[in-house]
Amino acid sequence: xxxxxxxxxxxxxxxxxxxxxxxxxxxxxxxxxxxxxxxxxxxxxxxxxxxxxxxxxxxxxxxxxxxxxxxxxxxxxxxxxxxxxxxxxxxxxxxxxxxxxxxxxxxxxxxxxxxxxxxxxxxxxxxxxxxxxxxxxxxxxxxxxxxxxxxxxxxxxxxxxxxxxxxxxxxxxxxxxxxxxxxxxxxxxxxxxxxxxxxxxxxxxxxxxxxxxxxxxxxxxxxxxxxxxxxxxxxxxxxxxxxxxxxxxxxxxxxxxxxxxxxxxxxxxxxxxxxxxxxxxxxxxxxxxxxxxxxxxxxxxxxxxxxxxxxxxxxxxxxxxxxxxxxxxxxxxxxxxxxxxxxxxxxxxxxx
Amino acid sequence: xxxxxxxxxxxxxxxxxxxxxxxxxxxxxxxxxxxxxxxxxxxxxxxxxxxxxxxxxxxxxxxxxxxxxxxxxxxxxxxxxxxxxxxxxxxxxxxxxxxxxxxxxxxxxxxxxxxxxxxxxxxxxxxxxxxxxxxxx
Numbered sequence: 001x002x003x004x005x006x007x008x009x010x011x012x013x014x015x016x017x018x019x020x021x022x023x024x025x026x027x028x029x030x031x032x033x034x035x036x037x038x039x040x041x042x043x044x045x046x047x048x049x050x051x052x053x054x055x056x057x058x059x060x061x062x063x064x065x066x067x068x069x070x071x072x073x074x075x076x077x078x079x080x081x082x083x084x085x086x087x088x089x090x091x092x093x094x095x096x097x098x099x100x101x102x103x104x105x106x107x108x109x110x111x112x113x114x115x116x117x118x119x120x121x122x123x124x125x126x127x128x129x130x131x132x133x134x135x136x137x138x139x140x141x142x143x144x145x146x147x148x149x150x151x152x153x154x155x156x157x158x159x160x161x162x163x164x165x166x167x168x169x170x171x172x173x174x175x176x177x178x179x180x181x182x183x184x185x186x187x188x189x190x191x192x193x194x195x196x197x198x199x200x201x202x203x204x205x206x207x208x209x210x211x212x213x214x215x216x217x218x219x220x221x222x223x224x225x226x227x228x229x230x231x232x233x234x235x236x237x238x239x240x241x242x243x244x245x246x247x248x249x250x251x252x253x254x255x256x257x258x259x260x261x262x263x264x265x266x267x268x269x270x271x272x273x274x275x276x277x278x279x280x281x282x283x284x285x286x287x288x289x290x291x292x293x294x295x296x297x298x299x300x301x302x303x304x305x306x307x308x309x310x311x312x313x314x315x316x317x318x319x320x321x322x323x324x325x326x327x328x329x330x331x332x333x334x335x336x337x338x339x340x341x342x343x344x345x346x347x348x349x350x351x352x
Numbered sequence: 353x354x355x356x357x358x359x360x361x362x363x364x365x366x367x368x369x370x371x372x373x374x375x376x377x378x379x380x381x382x383x384x385x386x387x388x389x390x391x392x393x394x395x396x397x398x399x400x401x402x403x404x405x406x407x408x409x410x411x412x413x414x415x416x417x418x419x420x421x422x423x424x425x426x427x428x429x430x431x432x433x434x435x436x437x438x439x440x441x442x443x444x445x446x447x448x449x450x451x452x453x454x455x456x457x458x459x460x461x462x463x464x465x466x467x468x469x470x471x472x473x474x475x476x477x478x479x480x481x482x483x484x485x486x487x488x489x
Contacts, residue, residue, distance in 0.1 A: 056406060057406060060407055127384070132385060134380070135390045139392060145397075145399060146403070154408060
């Protein structure tokens with residue numbers, strides 16, 4: 001612990017006694033090489049204390065540990081989880097290029113204008129080939145850099161397919177515990193079936209843009225079913241009227257209305273021009289009131305936590321199954337029978 | 353679990369020139385090398401870069417600059433990083449620099465300076481060696 005880190009600050013907030021993890025820092029001589037950001041679990045109480053004092057550097061460090069599911073991350077989340085559950089978690093999803101980042105940038109400004117603090121988790125896909133990722137959502141949100149009431153964190157999906165990363169929920173809890181009033185989750189650009197955001201956010205905005213498909217798209221199962229609010233972005237473009245009619249028709253066909261008597265509104269925005277943003281923010285707040293008044297908030301909290309537990313249990317079981325595939329000689333024998341086109345023996349073995 | 357840690361890199365273009373083709377080539381190369389690369393776009397002030405680096409908790413910052421303003425902009429960025437407790441971040445500079453400036457840039461604490469024509473693999477290897485953590489395959 002160096003503890004000498006009180007430094008004169010310009011431009012960014014004081015971070016106090018941050019310890020460099022590199023040479024000479026807290027991790028010097030430890031197994032983690034210079035630059036490795038894994039924190040020793042023993043350092044977590046100090047990290048959490050600085051987190052609770054509102055130090056953004058401590059928040060940022062904690063987010064890394066939670067994202068990487070390190071022992072320190074689990075320890076920190078254990079300490080911070082009781083402080084979460086207060087933020088309004090708003091999911092923003094839609095196809096690539098629909099204007100999600102631009103809209104999120106507008107919503108940040110709108111909510112800051114209303115006195116709310118805002119955190120953003122922006123998720124972009126990892127390469128399935130290399131595991132690398134380009135996280136580019138931040139480009140459209142750089143205007144907030146000097147605002148202490150805003151915190152933006154990019155994360156890659158790291159192989160998760162539902163539109164978010166596996167660690168997104170933990171990241172949201174951490175930002176929630178830090179005290180942000182609103183936590184926005186921007187999903188990867190989604191197609192039809194990436195609905196995980198609805199199990200992570202209390203309010204889900206689905207962006208649609210004119211010109212992507214006909215009215216049959218609007219009655220397909222999938223992502224349209226999870227929207228609490230439908231947003232037609234780029235509403236100044238040709239085709240916005242037809243899209244609105246198609247979506248309205250889909251809604252009046254009924255059958256998929258979210259429980260609790262909420263009527264899904266259709267809003268029109270032009271995020272690039274900054275049009276319709278106030279109305280959208282009003283509608284999101286209307287949904288929050290609906291959740292709180294009708295008991296739906298508690299129901300969704302319960303569903304989210306159940307989903308988290310189920311995910312953890314499934315993950316552990318899958319890890320055990322994976323070990324079986326890798327370590328069990330009987331499995332190799334079974335595979336050899338299948339390769340030899342000996343179906344009967346293979347099936348007999350696999351069912352015993 | 354091996355892939356739960358990735359080298360995170362912020363690629364930023366300080367200064368007023370709008371030529372970000374080179375920066376995008378770097379973003380792509382680092383991504384293809386398995387890193388998570390946060391791109392912040394053109395015309396970034398030192399304050400924007402330091403603020404983004406803090407929020408993203410990156411291992412590496414790559415600064416791409418062609419405008420010739422590096423001797424004005426780099427010291428400010430390094431000062432802000434130090435002030436923000438980010439002394440441990442590996443900072444690289446790419447662009448066109450007069451030979452006599454290179455030692456001065458390195459003296460600021462910028463560990464790697466890469467001029468035009470640097471093979472992308474050299475930059476990837478430099479990052480891996482300096483972050484000191486082998487890429488999770």
